[in-house]
Amino acid sequence: MYVRPAAAAAAAFLGFTLTLLGGTAASAATGPSVPSSPSGSGSGPRSGVPAGTAGTPGLPGPVVYAHRGASAYAPENTLAAIDLAMRLGFDWVENDVQRTKDGELVVVHDDTLARTTDVEQAFPDRKPWRVKDFTAAEIATLDAGSWFGEEFAGERVPTLRQYLARVDRNRQRLLLETKKPELYPGVEKQTLQVLDEAGWLDADHVKRRLVVQSFSADSVRIVHDLRPDLVTAFLGTPTVADLPKYARFTDRINPWHTTISADWVAAVHDLRGAHGKAMEVDTWIVDDAATARKVQGMGVDGIITNAPDVVRQAVLGAFAY
Numbered sequence: 001m002y003v004r005p006a007a008a009a010a011a012a013f014l015g016f017t018l019t020l021l022g023g024t025a026a027s028a029a030t031g032p033s034v035p036s037s038p039s040g041s042g043s044g045p046r047s048g049v050p051a052g053t054a055g056t057p058g059l060p061g062p063v064v065y066a067h068r069g070a071s072a073y074a075p076e077n078t079l080a081a082i083d084l085a086m087r088l089g090f091d092w093v094e095n096d097v098q099r100t101k102d103g104e105l106v107v108v109h110d111d112t113l114a115r116t117t118d119v120e121q122a123f124p125d126r127k128p129w130r131v132k133d134f135t136a137a138e139i140a141t142l143d144a145g146s147w148f149g150e151e152f153a154g155e156r157v158p159t160l161r162q163y164l165a166r167v168d169r170n171r172q173r174l175l176l177e178t179k180k181p182e183l184y185p186g187v188e189k190q191t192l193q194v195l196d197e198a199g200w201l202d203a204d205h206v207k208r209r210l211v212v213q214s215f216s217a218d219s220v221r222i223v224h225d226l227r228p229d230l231v232t233a234f235l236g237t238p239t240v241a242d243l244p245k246y247a248r249f250t251d252r253i254n255p256w257h258t259t260i261s262a263d264w265v266a267a268v269h270d271l272r273g274a275h276g277k278a279m280e281v282d283t284w285i286v287d288d289a290a291t292a293r294k295v296q297g298m299g300v301d302g303i304i305t306n307a308p309d310v311v312r313q314a315v316l317g318a319f320a321y
Contacts, residue, residue: 061315062295063302065092065175067285068109072307075148076116077107078155079166086170090308093167094175097160097191099184104136105160105194108144111180117142117157132183160191164198173209174200175282175304177235181219188222206230213254217246224249224274232274233282240267247271247279254304257283257291262298269299289314 069081070088082093096109112129113119119129119142126133136159145155158166167174176195181187191212195201200210212223213233220232233252237259238245246253251273255264265281273279282302286292292303292314305311 061312062300063092063282064090064308064311064315065094065282065302065304066090066308067094067304067306068096069093070306070308072287072310075145075152075155076306077109077157078144078152079158079163080145080152080155082163082166082170082172085308086172088309090312091170091172092175092302093172094177094304095163096177096179097187098131098179099187099190100131100136100139101133102135102137103190105187105191106131106136106139107158107160107163109179111183113139113142113157116147117144118146160194161198164195164200168199175211175213175233178212178214178216178219178223181214181216188219189226192223192226201227201230211252213252221249228274235284237264240264243267243271243279247273249274250279251275251277252280252282252301254282254284254302257286257295260295260298260300265299286311 066082066085066088068076069078070084070090071077071081074081074084077095082095085093095107097105098108098111099105108116108131110116111131113131113134114129117139119126119134122142123129123134123138131139139157140159142157143154144157145152164174176191178187178191192201195205195210199205206227206229211231211233212220213235214220214223215235217234217236220234223230224232231252232250233254234246234250235254237255238253243253253268260281260283268279268281271279280301281299282304283295283300284304286295286303286305287307287310289310292305292311295303296315303311303315
C-alpha cells in the first residue's frame, strides 16, 4: 500500500506546512530538535489512547498517522522519516516489522530488500534478497536512503530496538504492524518481548502510545491473547456480518479507504471491541485533500497517510492550527 505523491506537489505542501510551523524544509531534512512536549497529545480517551485530534490538541478531526514516518518526504521506515514526522508536528507514526535470518526484528515494509535499499548492488548473488535470508549485520550495511534522494544517502534499515528508542526520544507514539507474520512463526511473542525490554509495555505506553495491527487476524488474536491490555487493530474490511467476530479480539478495524462507506463505518462504531469500548476505524492510505475530506465525512477516527501535513491541512483547514 505504497503511494508516493508527485515530487513537486509534495515539496510545495511540505514547504507550506513547515513555514506555518516556523521551520524550513532544509532544517527538517537535516535533523530534528526534540520538542519540549509531545505534539498532538489530545484530550480524550480513544480505545485507551488519547485522541490526537488530527495532531493538534483541542481541535476536532480524525487522528493523523504518519505512515512509515513522513514517507512522502523521506525514505520510508527510516529514522529520518520519523524524525521528519516529529518536526512536522505528528506524534503518531506507523511502521512494519519483519525478522532477519539470525532472528533480529527490523523495520522494513517489503519481505525483500530490493525496492528500498542497495542490496542488489551490495549482494548481487543473493536474489531474491529476502529479509529472512540476511543477517542483521548484513542488513545494517545497506543504504536505505539513496533510492529516495541523494540527501538521504547512508540511511539504514533500523532494528526495532533502534526504532523504538528514537520514537521514545521524539516522544512519539507507535502504530506497529506485524508484517507477513506467516513468514516468521512466533513473531508476535518476540515483538512483545522487544517492546517489553525497551520499556514499551508499561502503563503509559500501553494506554496512550502503542497500537499493534496486522493484516492477519490470527496475528492480531495472538497479540490480544498474550497481552489483553494492548490496543489492537485488524487491517482489512470485513463484511458487516463478520464484524462481531473481530470485536472479540480487537479494538479497531483499519481498512483501505476505497473499500468503505459511511454506513460501514457506522456499523463498526456500533460494536464494542475487546476492551468494551466502541470500535474505531483508521483508514489508509490517504495522501490527498479531497480523499481526506471524503473519509472524514464518513466518520473515520483516524487517517493513515504518507503526507500527514496534507491531510491535517485538509481536515482542519489551513489556519486551524
